[in-house]
Amino acid sequence: MNASEAMDRATADVVVIGLGALGVSALWRLAERGVDVLGIDQFAVPHAHGATHGKTRLFRTICLEHDALGAWAQLSHRLFDALSAETGKRILDITGGVMIGDPDSGAIRGTRAAARRLGLEVERFDRDQIAARWPAHSDLAPGDVGLFDPAAGAAFPEAYVEAALARARSLGARAIGGVRVTGIRPEGEGLRIDLAFGSLRARQVVLATGVWLQEFAPGLPLDPVRTSMTWFAPAPGFALAQFPVFIREISPTLTLWGHGGIGGGEIKVGLGDVGVPRARLDPAHIDRGIETRDLRALEQAVARYLPGMGPRPSRVDPCVINRTPDNQFIIGRLPALGGRLIAAGGDNGHAFKHAPAIGEVVAAITTDTSPPLETDFIDPGRFARVLA
Numbered sequence: 001m002n003a004s005e006a007m008d009r010a011t012a013d014v015v016v017i018g019l020g021a022l023g024v025s026a027l028w029r030l031a032e033r034g035v036d037v038l039g040i041d042q043f044a045v046p047h048a049h050g051a052t053h054g055k056t057r058l059f060r061t062i063c064l065e066h067d068a069l070g071a072w073a074q075l076s077h078r079l080f081d082a083l084s085a086e087t088g089k090r091i092l093d094i095t096g097g098v099m100i101g102d103p104d105s106g107a108i109r110g111t112r113a114a115a116r117r118l119g120l121e122v123e124r125f126d127r128d129q130i131a132a133r134w135p136a137h138s139d140l141a142p143g144d145v146g147l148f149d150p151a152a153g154a155a156f157p158e159a160y161v162e163a164a165l166a167r168a169r170s171l172g173a174r175a176i177g178g179v180r181v182t183g184i185r186p187e188g189e190g191l192r193i194d195l196a197f198g199s200l201r202a203r204q205v206v207l208a209t210g211v212w213l214q215e216f217a218p219g220l221p222l223d224p225v226r227t228s229m230t231w232f233a234p235a236p237g238f239a240l241a242q243f244p245v246f247i248r249e250i251s252p253t254l255t256l257w258g259h260g261g262i263g264g265g266e267i268k269v270g271l272g273d274v275g276v277p278r279a280r281l282d283p284a285h286i287d288r289g290i291e292t293r294d295l296r297a298l299e300q301a302v303a304r305y306l307p308g309m310g311p312r313p314s315r316v317d318p319c320v321i322n323r324t325p326d327n328q329f330i331i332g333r334l335p336a337l338g339g340r341l342i343a344a345g346g347d348n349g350h351a352f353k354h355a356p357a358i359g360e361v362v363a364a365i366t367t368d369t370s371p372p373l374e375t376d377f378i379d380p381g382r383f384a385r386v387l388a
């Protein structure tokens with residue numbers, strides 16, 4: 001029997017397609033429930049071709065994107081910690097984080113409201129206190145305030161993927177890298193999953209294919225776009241130790257974020273993405289070249305507001321995100337193929353901190369049990385008209 005024939009005979013109760021942050025989370029949480037689960041990715045994982053690479057992601061439980069997400073991030077925090085303890089991998093570094101902006105800005109008002117909802121304390125700093133405590137931040141407006149969230153920090157995406165995969169395997173899950181799924185079709189009571197070579201059979205499929213989601217769920221209103229990761233080398237004398245993760249809303253159309261003081265070297269800085277127009281990408285032909293026009297706005301902002309860095313980036317790496325019309329994830333059963341497909345996508349560039357919770361919700365949906373979190377706002381059913 002050759003490899004292709006062996007594949008044709010392979011079956012799993014659930015196949016997870018895509019092993020980025022969301023797919024490995026589903027694999028791990030399904031394996032924890034004792035489900036016979038197999039994960040598959042077109043690349044060897046972890047890899048740098050999707051959305052889950054680049055060493056760090058901002059982590060916080062004070063989430064501005066939706067009222068319910070604080071509880072999601074809290075569950076993720078517990079699961080990140082449990083996974084670290086089980087695998088010995090460092091996945092989170094809680095250094096605290098500061099949100100800076102006008103008291104009426106979305107960043108400050110949203111942080112206050114989200115902290116209140118979670119019953120968390122955030123310390124308030126006025127402009128002079130910000131300048132004294134975090135001197136890297138320059139050209140502060142007279143009315144700027146800073147809110148320090150002691151529970152924020154950085155998460156490490158590649159380490160997480162490796163740890164979740166290792167834990168899932170130790171629980172009996174199977175995972176295959178370097179094999180592309182080319183189609184999914186009904187077969188008897190289940191589904192046949194066609195691969196670049198051979199095929200698999202499963203009762204249900206979790207679609208965690210990132211910007212490639214529309215290939216299998218063409219009705220979903222998704223907008224895959226490119227958004228680069230950019231690092232700057234601090235100039236001599238830059239106080240790296242006084243530079244925690246931050247989000248700084250300079251104006252309604254200009255937000256800077258960054259992860260500093262991690263790894264002791266380069267600092268990752270980016271521009272806020274929500275609402276920023278970006279060209280839709282073709283997932284089949286992702287342009288990975290870097291053009292100076294991608295960087296100009298960021299370089300100008302860094303030169304003015306963080307002048308102790310740069311002036312030019314030390315490293316740039318393309319990344320991708322999948323936008324939805326309401327900036328919320330799409331997680332749940334799709335009506336096609338008898339409801340046997342479960343989508344886990346629409347990440348909108350803020351899903352890493354929620355990945356373990358997303359895995360838990362996907363595992364609950366797949367096993368027809370109640371998710372432990374509020375899920376109405378991420379249900380694909382909200383796009384019922386386009387899915388029908």
Ligand SMILES: Cc1cc2nc3c(=O)[nH]c(=O)nc-3n(C[C@H](O)[C@H](O)[C@H](O)COP(=O)(O)OP(=O)(O)OC[C@H]3O[C@@H](n4cnc5c(N)ncnc54)[C@H](O)[C@@H]3O)c2cc1C
Pocket residue numbers: 017018019020021022023040041042043049050051052053056057058059179180181182208209210211212227228229270319320321344345347348349350351352353354
């Ligand atoms: C620049 C940038 C900064 C970000 N910052 C933050 C942050 O600070 N905090 C935060 O929480 N989030 C952040 N995010 C978002 C976060 O990184 C993503 O939401 C998350 O990584 C998405 O993971 P995913 O599993 O959906 O996608 P991916 O990691 O892209 O995984 C999809 C997988 O599916 C596989 N696949 C696709 N098609 C097929 C196929 N046909 N067959 C087999 N395999 C297939 C791909 O190979 C890939 O491995 C950021 C994202 C970017 C781009």
